[in-house]
Amino acid sequence: MEKNIAVIKGDGIGPEIVTEAMKVLDKVAEKFGHKFNYEQLLMGGCSIDANGVPLTDETIARCKASDAVLMGSIGGNTTTSPWYKLPANLRPEAGLLKLRKSLGLFANLRPCHLFPQLSGACPLKEEISAKGFDMLIMRELTGGLYFGERHTEEVDGVMTAVDTLKYDENEIRRIAVKAFDVAMQRRKKVTSVDKANVLDTSRLWRKIVEEVAKDYPEVTLEHMLVDNSAMQLVKDPAQFDVMVTENMFGDILSDEASMITGSIGMLASASMNETSFGLYEPSGGSAPDIAGQNKANPIATILSAAMLLRYSFHMDKEADAVENAVDKVLEAGYRTGDIMSDGMTLVSCSEMGTKIAEFV
Ligand code: NAD
Numbered sequence: 543m544e545k546n547i548a549v550i551k552g553d554g555i556g557p558e559i560v561t562e563a564m565k566v567l568d569k570v571a572e573k574f575g576h577k578f579n580y581e582q583l584l585m586g587g588c589s590i591d592a593n594g595v596p597l598t599d600e601t602i603a604r605c606k607a608s609d610a611v612l613m614g615s616i617g618g619n620t621t622t623s624p625w626y627k628l629p630a631n632l633r634p635e636a637g638l639l640k641l642r643k644s645l646g647l648f649a650n651l652r653p654c655h656l657f658p659q660l661s662g663a664c665p666l667k668e669e670i671s672a673k674g675f676d677m678l679i680m681r682e683l684t685g686g687l688y689f690g691e692r693h694t695e696e697v698d699g700v701m702t703a704v705d706t707l708k709y710d711e712n713e714i715r716r717i718a719v720k721a722f723d724v725a726m727q728r729r730k731k732v733t734s735v736d737k738a739n740v741l742d743t744s745r746l747w748r749k750i751v752e753e754v755a756k757d758y759p760e761v762t763l764e765h766m767l768v769d770n771s772a773m774q775l776v777k778d779p780a781q782f783d784v785m786v787t788e789n790m791f792g793d794i795l796s797d798e799a800s801m802i803t804g805s806i807g808m809l810a811s812a813s814m815n816e817t818s819f820g821l822y823e824p825s826g827g828s829a830p831d832i833a834g835q836n837k838a839n840p841i842a843t844i845l846s847a848a849m850l851l852r853y854s855f856h857m858d859k860e861a862d863a864v865e866n867a868v869d870k871v872l873e874a875g876y877r878t879g880d881i882m883s884d885g886m887t888l889v890s891c892s893e894m895g896t897k898i899a900e901f902v
Contacts, residue, residue: 544577545855548608550601553587553634554828555838555891556614562840562895563612563847566867569899570851570860581608585641586616586634586828587625596637602644605821610854611645612847613823619830642683647813647821648713649720650681650792651849654779654799654809659872660881663804666776677782678728679799680721681792683813685713686743688789709743709788711750716816718754721786722761727852728783731762735771735787735795747788768795775799800825807839807880810846818854822846832879836890839878841868844898867901 549564551557564580571578583601590596596616605611617634620626625634655676656664664671690706718734725732734751736744748765755763766774768791774781775798787795800809809825824842832838845868852861876897877886889897 543855543857544579545609546579546581546607547850548605548611549580549582550585550605550611550613550616551582551588552585552614552616552828553618554615554830554833556586556616556828558614558833558836558838558891559824559840559843560612560614562891562898563843565895566844566864566899566902567612567847567851569902570857570864573863573902574857574860576857576860585613585637587618587623589637590625590628590632590634595632596634597640602641605641605645610819610850611821612843612850613821614843615824615826615828617828617830623830642813642821645813645819645821646684646815648682648684648816649717649814650683650796651678651724651812651814651820651853652681652796652800652809652825653678653811653845653849654796654803656779656803657808657869657872659869660804660808662883663881664802665804666779666802670776670778670780673780675779675782675802677779677799678724678784679792679796680717680724680784680786681796682709682713682717682788683792684789685709686789688793707741707743707790709746711746714747714750715754717786718751720814720816721784722754722758724853725761725784726758727858730760731764731783733764733766733771733782733785735766735768735785735791737768737791738765739767743788751786771795772798776802805839805881807842807878808845809842810849812846812849812853814853818856820850820854822850822854836892837879838891839880840891840895841878841898844868844895863902864898867898870901871897 551560687707694703738744806826814820848861848864851857
């Protein structure tokens with residue numbers, strides 16, 4: 543199969559970690575007989591330096607013309623970098639928000655997988671971490687409280703602030719469909735998280751999710767209140783496969799779930815629209831403190847590339863091969879600095895990429 547991938551390396555460690563992900567994709571192409579064409583594009587600080595803006599219309603158009611986007615990370619040191627002296631709409635992060643919006647990316651997928659080899663980094667009790675866990679949090683990204691009307695005013699001499707939480711059935715249906723589709727490619731269980739005992743938006747959420755579930759008889763659906771979900775994530779994370787939820791609940795729960803995996807350098811993510819198009823990037827930032835030193839952990843970006851293969855290109859065997867290669871490299875004891883522990887072999891960013899490519 544021949545596919546076109548738009549590549550945004552970005553700033554800081556972005557170029558280093560994306561280079562390693564491309565190394566692994568090239569190995570996949572060679573082994574499975576595919577052809578991946580890359581088009582490198584600028585976004586973030588590097589685009590400000592080259593074009594005066596963090597994202598150009600040309601970059602948006604090129605991303606739209608591609609089959610999927612692979613991204614590193616953008617931004618610099620927020621205290622010292624001149625990019626942060628610019629108005630907010632011209633800073634690096636504004637480019638990413640605009641790109642997500644332009645591409646209609648309403649679903650954020652964050653897998654949280656505790657590799658048994660790294661269970662020591664998990665802050666949970668050993669009896670919980672020993673079971674391991676492998677879940678995916680799907681967060682609605684473009685609606686809800688963060689996008690509702692808001693204002694602050696004085697009412698009868700009292701300062702009063704209002705935020706509005708609104709969802710329509712179409713917004714709920716499209717994210718629910720995405721969650722069930724992804725569950726079909728995993729262990730076929732969906733946990734829908736809401737606050738239906740209090741909120742109208744949650745009651746509508748539950749109703750629509752149940753309607754969508756009828757089209758997926760193989761998938762088990764459960765509903766869970768958000769407060770209970772926060773507890774269950776630390777009590778028994780192994781129970782979850784796909785957790786789907788609205789924007790603000792997802793913002794909080796996905797960070798909680800990330801934390802229990804132990805290392806930011808291991809966390810992949812994807813943002814998708816209604817089709818199989820998506821933007822794939824590590825969950826971490828541009829790590830200016832270690833940029834240019836060949837020290838960064840490229841695994842999150844490599845696992846993001848595996849998601850790209852699975853969800854945008856429907857190449858399940860190839861995605862499995864990448865995930866298994868990561869597993870084998872950890873099993874063989876290779877570690878970058880952020881996940882290093884006694885008795886393991888310290889490797890650089892590029893050595894880690896090379897090892898994973900070898901194991902594919
Ligand atoms: P960060 O994630 O860049 O770094 C936090 C800590 O984690 C640092 O100590 C860093 O060295 C470490 N770290 C992160 N990724 C790592 C990796 N792959 N391997 C090893 N260590 C890693 O967060 P920050 O310092 O708050 O932000 C730095 C810049 O990144 C800011 O400009 C911020 O706006 C930007 N940012 C970008 C994105 C994105 O591109 N999606 C996301 C978050 C932050």
